[in-house]
Amino acid sequence: MKINSWLVLHIFLFSFLGFSQVEETNPPDYIKTINFKGNTPETQLPILRLGEHLILEFDALNGLEEDYYYKIDHYNYDWTPSVLLKSEYLTGFDNQRIRDYENSYNTYQIYSHYKLSIPNQFTKEIKLSGNYILSIFNSYNELIFSRKFMVYEEQSGVGVSIKRSRSIEHLDEKQRVDIVINPNGSAFNNPMQTVKVMIVQNNNLNTAILGLKPLYTIGKQLIYKYDTETSFWGGNEFLYFENKDVRGANTGVQRIDLKDVYHNYLFTNIPRYNRPYTYNPDINGNYVITNIDAENPSIEADYVWIHFSLVADDNYRNKNIHVYGNFNNYVIEDNTQLIYDESRDIFSTSLLLKQGFYNYKYVVVNSNNTIDHGAVSGNFYQTENNYKVIVYYRDLGARYDKIIGVGEGSSVNISN
Structure with a gap:
């Protein structure tokens, strides 16, 4: 039987496009x-x-x-x-x-x-x-x-606990997530195939771990006690600034200027990868829009040019540095890249952001487009990070993946 090659090619392309992420x-x-x-x-x-x-x-x-x-x-x-x-x-x-x-x-x-x-x-x-x-x-x-x-939908309980890495090499740098899933009703059918788990650190889908299967079961419970498979770099606490009063220097703001709009110049940050960990409360990369003089910040908060600067260091002096946070959904863009100023030996960039309280940090983007989160800030197991565990279930013969439970944990309660 002769097969039409044109038809085969189009079926392949349709399948690829239809099922790509x-x-x-x-x-x-x-x-x-x-x-x-x-x-x-x-x-x-x-x-x-x-x-x-x-x-x-x-x-x-x-x-x-x-x-x-x-x-x-x-x-x-x-x-x-x-x-x-x-x-x-x-x-x-x-x-x-x-x-x-x-x-x-x-x-x-x-x-x-x-x-x-x-x-x-x-x-x-x-x-x-x-x-x-x-x-x-x-x-x-x-x-x-x-x-x-x-x-x-709440069809199962999801227990989440945060542990230090079992690897001696990364004992002080990584955090791992242990998970216990307990269905509210009868046991899952063939859980090794029907149950999938995703772990999200600090609401950042770019670093999420997807598709985990249970390591073993105890009765109805599904147990996930992996090491490397559920491990995340600890990172460091996020830096932050607040400019709810646009006419005054608030937390993290060194000076202000008014041109076409207000400009806020933040204090120059220093590298932290080579310094001891210091607890610094943050909101895990998020931001909140606020204005001290406004009844409705949604329309009364102004936009301000925020000027970021970072002291240069031999660890990343010749690398691609970006400012990073949920203010733009953790996206690496041209305007988030810091430009090196040789005369001052600092990196700097500026972003137009709405008044509020912002978390941010600096990351290195490698030549293969992977992100090194610890090159500037360091990685510490003590860092307070938020973890969400999303549990998917597609029963035998079902046509879609349900989310049957969500669990949440914080590394503030990390243990060995």
């Missing part, structure tokens, strides 16, 4: 301060209980008051597209215009602030648990940006 789309320069949250005040990776509200907020700085539309898509545990129809996981409709927006008030930088709440009068309910992506389009149906979120 989907990544988030980063916004253009004029879209800023994307707050994506559930029932918590700070912006972070939304992990919602089925039936809870989801809120997306963002600012458009181009002054055009454009229309934006949203779509919601369901995905498998590994972020490949699921086979579900939209009517199976949504009650109502998406592809609707975001109607809730306001223009900035009493700010040097003009912007329009958009807010989307789900459920709403059009999208009434997300019916199924699992992975989702919320995509924002303009009126020309061009994708502006997208963000991932998860919805779970």
Whole structure:
């Protein structure tokens, strides 16, 4: 039987495209301060209980008051597209215009602030648990940006404990996550194949560990007591600054200046990889928008040019340094790169950020695009990090991956 090679090629390409992992789309320069949250005040990776509200907020700085539309898509545990129809996981409709927006008030930088709440009068309910992506389009149906979120149902208990590494080589640098999953009802069917686990450190999906299988079982319980497979670099506490009063030097701000908008010059940071660990409370890379003189910071907080600077060091003097944090969803971009100033022997860059309290740190991006989180800040097992464990389950014959439980732990309680 003669096979049409053209047909085989197109089937292969369709299969590859249809099942490739989907990544988030980063916004253009004029879209800023994307707050994506559930029932918590700070912006972070939304992990919602089925039936809870989801809120997306963002600012458009181009002054055009454009229309934006949203779509919601369901995905498998590994972020490949699921086979579900939209009517199976949504009650109502998406592809609707975001109607809730306001223009900035009493700010040097003009912007329009958009807010989307789900459920709403059009999208009434997300019916199924699992992975989702919320995509924002303009009126020309061009994708502006997208963000991932998860919805779970409580069908199992998830115990999370943080331990020091068992490896002598990384005893003082890494943290490992031990997990115990206990179903609320009957035991899982064939858990080695049907249960998958993802571990997220500090709400950063870029460093998440995905697809873990149980090491062994005890009765109905699934036990995960790996070493290297569930280990993360400890990192260091995040640096931070606060500029809720734009006219005065606040925490972390050395001096201010007013040009077209305000400029805040932060104190020059020093490398910490070669210094002892020092406890410094942070919010694990997140940020909170706030303004001391405003009733509604969403539209009254101004945009400020934040000037970062870092003392050069032989450990990274000739390397690619970036400022890193959840202020831009942990994305490495051209404007996050620090430029070396030979005359002052420092690295520096500036970012336009909305007033608030921000966590950040400096990382090295290697030639193969991997990120070295400890080259500047160091790695310490004592560092306080937040860990979330998301448990996926696809029963035999099922068509999608449920999220059946979420556990959370902090390394503030780390043990040997």
